[in-house]
Each structure stands twice: as C-alpha cells, then as structure tokens.
Amino acid sequence: MLDPTMHREGEPEILPGRKFAARVAGVYTAPEDHFVTWAVETLPLTFEGIVGDVHAGHTRRSGGREPWYPRGTEMRNERQLSIVAPDEMAIVAERMGLAEIKPEWIGANLLLEGVPMLSMLPSGTMLFFKGGVTIKIDGQNAPCRVAGRSIAEHAGMVDHDAGSLLFPKVSRRLRGLVGWVEKPGVIAAGEEVSVRVPEQWIYRA
Template sequence: MLETSATGQLQFAFGGPTEESHAGLTRPSCSRVTAQHPRGTEIANVRQVSILSAEELSAIAHDMGLDRLEPEWFGASMVIAGIPDFTLIQPSSRLQDEATGTCLVIDMENRPCHLVSAVIERQHPGMGKRFRPAARNRRGVTAWVERPGAITLGASLRLHVPDQPAWPHLDAARGQ
C-alpha cells in the first residue's frame, strides 16, 4: 500500500521510521536499480524515508489544476517547508533535527511514480495522468537514517550540503 497517514512525531531507528512499510536495513531491488541488480536482489535500503516539500506539493497541485494534493497520497514519511527547489538538493546532503540531533541522509530524487497517479485518479477522476509531468523535479527525495531519534511535527531541521563540486565527466559517463 502506498498511502500513509499523518502523525505528530516520527521515531527513527537505523532501519528507518519504526512504523513504516519502507523501513528496514535492506530491501529487494526494484525497477530503479535494474541496471545494477536483478529485480528482487537484496540490497541496502537507502529509500527508508520519503520526504516531500510543502512548496513543491503546492506547485504540483497548481500545475495539475487542483487546489491541493495530500502528502498521504504520495506515501510520504514527512513534509518539510522552507527549502527552495528541495527535490534538487544533491545526494549526501543531511537534514538534522536541531533539538534531537536525529539526522537523515538524502539519497536521491524520488521520481514521479504511477502508484501516486493511481491514488490521485481515485480521488480526482481524470487527473491522475497529469501527475507525472507536473511532478517532474518536484517529487521530493528519499533518505536513510544516519542518527536515530525522533522528529516532531514543526521541528526545525538544519540542512547540511556537501561542498563537493559536480563531477566534470558526468555527461560522458551517461553517454551524452
């Protein structure tokens, strides 16, 4: 099941949010990593946490012609606010709770998915097909737990971004 429910606090262990289906130190590989592993291969779980941006969620809804999209429809673990272009934050950036020290490491962009489109279609018939183009580069990120602890609704998180420059051979490695 993709959909989640809202809560006032998340408790994180090294395996991820303690009450979520995506938690665990390992997971079976999926379509996102078939270039590296056959589907179903046990791999490290760097997709323990799904984080959305309130601003990007609002922009997706606007571009789809909707008043609002619920984060629960996305299977989101948490929603943050106040970081522009959040989905484009580079991998290995950290979000750390200033009160508890709980720290999440961003793995990568969580690309638009047909599962979310299906939920939107159930809620707003005829609108599901608009999701993927509207959510491009705004679908949020996945992350894993570096330091366990709690993050409470309304907590202040500090963003730590690595100062490593972009690899100059990226286009060549991608065959572009």
C-alpha cells in the same frame, strides 16, 4: 611548497557547502502493507527507518528504479523516508488542475518548510533535527504511476488512469527526496532542522 588550494587546470568549479534552517511542517507514517501515509505527532526512528513503516528495513528489494539488477534483488535500503515540500506539491497540484495534493496521498513521511527547491538538494545533504535525529539524503524520489493513481483517487479525478500517467510527467524534480537514518531518535512535528549542503561540482572527465 605547493599550495593545496591551488586550482588545477581542467578541474571543475567547486561550490562551497552551505547550511540553512528549516522546519518540520508534518510527519507521516504508513502500516507495513499500505502506500498511503497518515499524519502523526512523532516519528520514532531506528537504523532501519520509521518503526513499523512500510519502507522500514536495512535492505529492500530492487524494482523499476534499478534496471541494473534483476527485479527483486535484495539491496541496501536507501529509501527509508520520503521527504516533500509544500511549495513543490502546490506546483504539481496546479499542473494537474487540482486544488491540492496532500503529502499522505503520495506516501510522504516528512513535510519540510523553508527549504528552497527541496527536490534539488544534492545527494549527501544532511538534515540535523533539533531533537537529535540525523537523516542523510540519497537523492531525488522519481515520480511513479502508483503515486499518481493515489492522487487521482483521493482528489476525485474522473479518469484515474489519466491521473496516474499525468503525475510522473508534471512532477519531475518536484517529487521530493528519499533518505536514510544516520542517527536514530524521534522527529516531532514543528521541530527545527539544520540543512547542511555539501560542496558541489560537476564531474566531467
């Protein structure tokens, strides 16, 4: 009988899944017509995302991140929440010559502590919140000039245009993640989170 665990010739190395603990350091939301978020104590979530948030919805319209569709094409909304880490934002702030970058300035919804290299978590990673919510990670949140201009304005940079251009250059793979609600409920600031990373491999065919 063949061994089902036997490694096939040419098969990629498969790294096992793992899990570790994290903590919600802050939760934020924005009204339906605003990019900048503000801190709240809890985030009520449905299958559409954060109740009343600008990015809520089962679907969304495509933009510059989806060049394979005509702009404005209706598509599934995999960007219901924006998730960032304090250590990564500190790196970006230093690269921009700023004392800090606040999560609110870049439209973040969740600030997670205790996740090594948050932005490098692979697609399919699951975030299990102690209160019952589950968020599934879609992928990295590509930095854009809108967030850069918001930073420049809030930080009091003299040249807002320069700030909007600088942010995408220095924050690549440090901008955090986007995800969607797999199991709704309420997320609270200070809540514990179980981060479960799936098996990983590099596909080369």
